Amino acid sequence: MGGRREQTRGHRGREDRITGADEWSGSSSLLITCLLFFSVVVLYWPVVGFGFIDLDDGLYVTENRHVQAGLSSASMRWAFSNGEALLWHPLTWLSHMLDCQLYGLAPGGHHFTSLLLHATNTLLVFVVLMRMTKAPWPSVIAAGLFGLHPLRVESVAWVAERKDVLSGLFFLLILWAYAEHTRSPTPRRFAFVAILFAAGLMAKPMLVTLPLLLLLLDYWPLCRFKTVRPQRLLAEKLPLLGMVAVASWVALLVGRGALSSVEALPPASRLANAIVAYASYLAKTFWPSGLAVFYPMPTSGRPVAAVVGGALLLGGITTLAVVARRRRPYLPVGWFWFVVMLLPVSGLVQAGDQAMADRFTYLPSIGLFITVAWGCADLSRRWRVPVFVTAPGAIVVLGALAATARAQLAYWKDDSTLFAHALNVTSLNWVAHNSLGYALFQQGKVEEAIVHFQASLQIKPNFPDALNNLGDALLRQGKTDDAAAYFAAALRAKPEDALAAYNLGTALSLQGRIDEASDFFRAALRLRPDYAGAHYNLGAALALQGKSEEAMAHFEQTIECDPGYAKAHLAIGNLLIQQRRALEGLPHLTEALRLDPGLADAHFLLAKILSGQGKNGEAAGHYSQAVRLKPDLAKLIPSQTAP
Numbered sequence: 001m002g003g004r005r006e007q008t009r010g011h012r013g014r015e016d017r018i019t020g021a022d023e024w025s026g027s028s029s030l031l032i033t034c035l036l037f038f039s040v041v042v043l044y045w046p047v048v049g050f051g052f053i054d055l056d057d058g059l060y061v062t063e064n065r066h067v068q069a070g071l072s073s074a075s076m077r078w079a080f081s082n083g084e085a086l087l088w089h090p091l092t093w094l095s096h097m098l099d100c101q102l103y104g105l106a107p108g109g110h111h112f113t114s115l116l117l118h119a120t121n122t123l124l125v126f127v128v129l130m131r132m133t134k135a136p137w138p139s140v141i142a143a144g145l146f147g148l149h150p151l152r153v154e155s156v157a158w159v160a161e162r163k164d165v166l167s168g169l170f171f172l173l174i175l176w177a178y179a180e181h182t183r184s185p186t187p188r189r190f191a192f193v194a195i196l197f198a199a200g201l202m203a204k205p206m207l208v209t210l211p212l213l214l215l216l217l218d219y220w221p222l223c224r225f226k227t228v229r230p231q232r233l234l235a236e237k238l239p240l241l242g243m244v245a246v247a248s249w250v251a252l253l254v255g256r257g258a259l260s261s262v263e264a265l266p267p268a269s270r271l272a273n274a275i276v277a278y279a280s281y282l283a284k285t286f287w288p289s290g291l292a293v294f295y296p297m298p299t300s301g302r303p304v305a306a307v308v309g310g311a312l313l314l315g316g317i318t319t320l321a322v323v324a325r326r327r328r329p330y331l332p333v334g335w336f337w338f339v340v341m342l343l344p345v346s347g348l349v350q351a352g353d354q355a356m357a358d359r360f361t362y363l364p365s366i367g368l369f370i371t372v373a374w375g376c377a378d379l380s381r382r383w384r385v386p387v388f389v390t391a392p393g394a395i396v397v398l399g400a401l402a403a404t405a406r407a408q409l410a411y412w413k414d415d416s417t418l419f420a421h422a423l424n425v426t427s428l429n430w431v432a433h434n435s436l437g438y439a440l441f442q443q444g445k446v447e448e449a450i451v452h453f454q455a456s457l458q459i460k461p462n463f464p465d466a467l468n469n470l471g472d473a474l475l476r477q478g479k480t481d482d483a484a485a486y487f488a489a490a491l492r493a494k495p496e497d498a499l500a501a502y503n504l505g506t507a508l509s510l511q512g513r514i515d516e517a518s519d520f521f522r523a524a525l526r527l528r529p530d531y532a533g534a535h536y537n538l539g540a541a542l543a544l545q546g547k548s549e550e551a552m553a554h555f556e557q558t559i560e561c562d563p564g565y566a567k568a569h570l571a572i573g574n575l576l577i578q579q580r581r582a583l584e585g586l587p588h589l590t591e592a593l594r595l596d597p598g599l600a601d602a603h604f605l606l607a608k609i610l611s612g613q614g615k616n617g618e619a620a621g622h623y624s625q626a627v628r629l630k631p632d633l634a635k636l637i638p639s640q641t642a643p
Contacts, residue, residue, distance in 0.1 A: 029130070032140055033123050040119040040147040043402050046409060047115055047157050048108040054415050054442075055293065055435055056160035059085055061096055062105060065530070065562060070101030083254035091202040092163040110159045117165035118156045122147030124172035125366060131179050133221040138373040144398045145369040150288040150405040154358040157412040158293075163204040164362045170200030171207055171363055178214055182222050185236075194239055201243065205251040206363075208244045209340045211237040216336055220329035272302040274346040277356040279310035281342065285361070285368055288401070291408055292422040294431045297355045299459070314339075330374040337367025353431070415439035430459040434466040437473075446473050464494040468503055475507060483507045498528035506537060514541050532562035539571060548575055566595035570602045582609045600630035604637075611638070 052062050061067055064084075069075045071094065079093035095113070103109025126143035130136055146152070155164035174196045181189035200207040218224040218233050225233070284291065318339075321332040341364035347355070380390045411421040419436035422429055437452030453470035456463055471486035487504035491497060505520030521538035524531055539554030552575055558568035569592035576585030586609055592602040607622035627634045 029136070032136070033126060036126055036140070036143055036147060037119050037123045039144075039402070040122045041115065043148060043405060044115045044118065044156050044409065046406075047111045047412070050111055050157065050413050051107045052110075052159055053293075053412070053418065054438055055158075055431075056085070057158075060160045060162070061100065061110065064096075067093065067096045068100050068105070069097070071097050086255040087163075087205065088250050088254045089163055089202060089204055091199060092166055092204065095162055095166055095203075096159075107159070110162075111157070114156050114159065114162055114165050117162075117169055118147070118152065121165060121168045121172055124169070124176065128172055128175045128179065129370070131176065132217065135374070135377070138370075138377045141373040141376070141394055141398075142366065142369040144394075145372065145401065146366055148398055148402045148405055149285070149365065149369075150291060150401065150408045151284060151358045151361050151365060153291070153405055153408045153412065154293065155362045157409055158359070161359050164359050167200050167204035167207055168363055170196055170203055171210070174200060174210065175217070178217070179222070182218075182224060190236070190239075194243065197240055197243060201247045205247050206341075206344050206360075208247055208251075208344055211240040211244060212340050213337060214240070216333045216340070220333045269301060270347055270349075272307045273297065273355055274348050275310040275314065276302050276306050277347055278339070278342065279306075279313050280356055281338075281361055281364075282313070282368075284358070285365055288404055288408075290425040291358055292426050292429075292432070293418055294422055294429060295355045295357065295426060296429045296431065296459075297353050299428060328375070328378060331371055334367040334369075334371030334374070337370065338364045339367075341367065416443075428459050430456040430463055430466065433459070434463065434469060437466075438469050441469065441473055441476075446476050449473050462489075462493040464490045464497055464500060467493060468497075468500055471503055471507070475503075475510075480507055480510050484511070496527055498524040498531055498534070501527065502531065502534045502537070505534070505541075509537065509541055514544050517541050518545075530561045532558050532565050532568075535561060536565060536568050536571070539568075543571070543575065548579065551575065564595055566592045566599060566602075569595065570599055570605075573602070573605055577605060577609070582612065585609070598629060600626045600633060603629065604633050607637075 052058075058064070066075045066078045066082075075097055076094065079090040079097065082093075096110075099110045099113050122143055125146050126139050129139035129142055133139060155161045155168075174193055177189070177193045177196055181193055197207070197210060200210070214237060215233065218228075317335060321335040325332045342360065345357070345360040376390075376394075379385075411418050415435060416439045419432045419439065422432035423436065426432065433452045433456035437449040437456065440446075440452065441449035450470065450473050453466050453473060456466035457470065460466070467486050467490035471483040471490065474480075474486065475483040484504060484507035487500055487507055490500035491504055494500060501520045501524040505517040505524065508514075508520065509517035518538060518541045521534045521541060524534040525538065528534070535554045535558040539551040539558065542548075542551035542554065552572065555568045555571045555575070558565050559572075562568075569588040573585035573588035573592065576582065576588070586606070589602050589606040589609070592599055593606065596602075603622040603626035607619040607626065610616075610622065611619035623633075623637050627637070
């Protein structure tokens with residue numbers, strides 16, 4: 001056993017000579033960590049001036065009433081019990097809730113949190129690698145590459161991708177805790193590793209490959225295979241593997257809706273896409289150009305040449321890493337870190353329509369940066385390259401990456417810029433067309449929006465989002481029949497889509513087909529019971545049918561789902577007036593105007609109540625506001641109280 005320990009010390013000594021791992025003073029390490037942290041903060045600072053993106057940010061924040069409620073007991077129960085976004089990641093939900101409690105819906109605060117997490121993660125990459133390898137300069141380079149690389153932009157600038165930077169924080173803390181555990185293994189220290197692992201899985205299930213990664217780190221740089229039997233190292237990971245099994249089962253259970261829509265892809269097609277995606281990730285790591293928020297899955301499959309070329313590239317690198325494992329152990333560790341961590345999102349089990357995503361590289365890329373940093377240190381040592389050459393070279397590379405990242409960051413300032421860029425760097429991108437169309441629609445550019453919705457549907461004819469959006473645009477133009485046809489098509493394409501059912505009900509109600517409209521509003525509520533808009537519209541339809549009590553119940557449900565729904569208060573006030581319960585309706589009309597002072601009908605009805613109480617002065621003021629907002633109401637005002 002003593003001989004084994006001596007062998008380990010000799011191995012570590014050779015590594016130190018390769019990497020130039022002279023011990024740094026505490027002040028040097030502090031200076032470097034501060035430099036790394038503030039470099040990332042300065043690079044990404046413009047993001048605090050950006051808004052939300054209309055791609056999942058609504059799901060996670062701007063249209064999520066549970067998140068907007070902040071950290072309450074009810075919202076926290078929801079965070080741990082729901083499967084929204086087809087993921088179980090309660091800690092991610094809690095982080096968004098905390099942001100809403102701190103910043104409300106001011107996007108700058110949400111972006112600042114993501115920026116702060118990424119800057120902290122960059123610092124931790126340095127600290128963890130330095131702790132494990134005692135090699136300062138390669139650790140600095142690897143951390144700098146991680147923090148400043150353009151592929152990080154998506155994870156930092158997209159509020160909905162908080163799960164990347166949050167799970168990254170737990171992941172790096174796990175590595176730090178594991179390094180401490182390996183110094184002097186104890187059950188308590190390993191329990192701390194397991195607790196952090198549980199937290200990481202509750203931030204993003206992608207961390208399921210962690211036990212395999214820890215085995216890689218046991219090989220290098222921790223070199224535990226020299227002193228501990230492999231069977232014991234494997235047995236040590238069994239509790240973590242049990243957690244992986246549970247997390248994987250939960251992920252499959254929650255995400256089965258996403259899987260069911262694409263699992264029809266043949267295994268060969270998924271394998272081909274995974275191979276090309278791995279090769280593309282490598283290419284974008286070393287030459288980060290053509291980055292986009294969405295990379296569409298090719299509609300005609302991957303070219304054979306691309307698949308074969310990618311397979312040869314991956315096979316060649318794997319062979320090289322295995323062959324070089326004795327003299328350069330960082331090569332297989334860094335390479336398999338990249339390969340293994342990408343497996344859950346490689347497309348072998350396809351979930352969603354994307355062929356790949358920049359955000360998927362957030363943690364896997366650290367492995368590639370390890371191979372680059374230690375490889376360059378190795379070569380510079382062997383070729384005796386002086387420091388005055390290597391240091392400026394590293395600065396130039398990091399500076400070029402930072403400049404490219406800043407340019408990429410600028411595309412995220414708003415929806416129009418982001419999706420227009422995606423269209424410029426990708427082809428047949430139905431998601432980008434639809435999202436750009438929606439951004440234009442929000443700006444009132446309906447005709448331009450329709451062009452993009454139609455382009456999206458030419459690529460993917462049954463894309464529910466584009467069908468819904470095109471229906472909305474046609475509804476805005478008063479083409480109710482055409483709009484209803486597109487809403488019906490959206491519902492056929494995605495029968496579980498509450499929005500499509502709601503939209504179709506809205507179109508039918510505008511056509512006067514109230515009974516049919518009510519059926520679709522009820523269908524929307526079966527799919528999404530807390531859908532405030534569907535409750536309100538169903539209440540309005542029931543009121544037109546003379547079913548006042550049912551209508552009242554749905555208006556009250558509207559307010560329960562969305563306390564800020566001003567029109568629901570107006571509707572309740574109107575119904576109470578019709579039932580000769582005007583005094584009960586008064587507080588609802590007052591609340592409606594507090595929430596939305598531009599509701600002409602609320603001013604008019606409130607004026608009628610005040611007039612009946614003999615408060616003609618106040619009534620005249622509200623009548624005046626009603627007429628200003630809706631001139632047609634002037635003919636309904638009694639002459640004795642006319643303003």
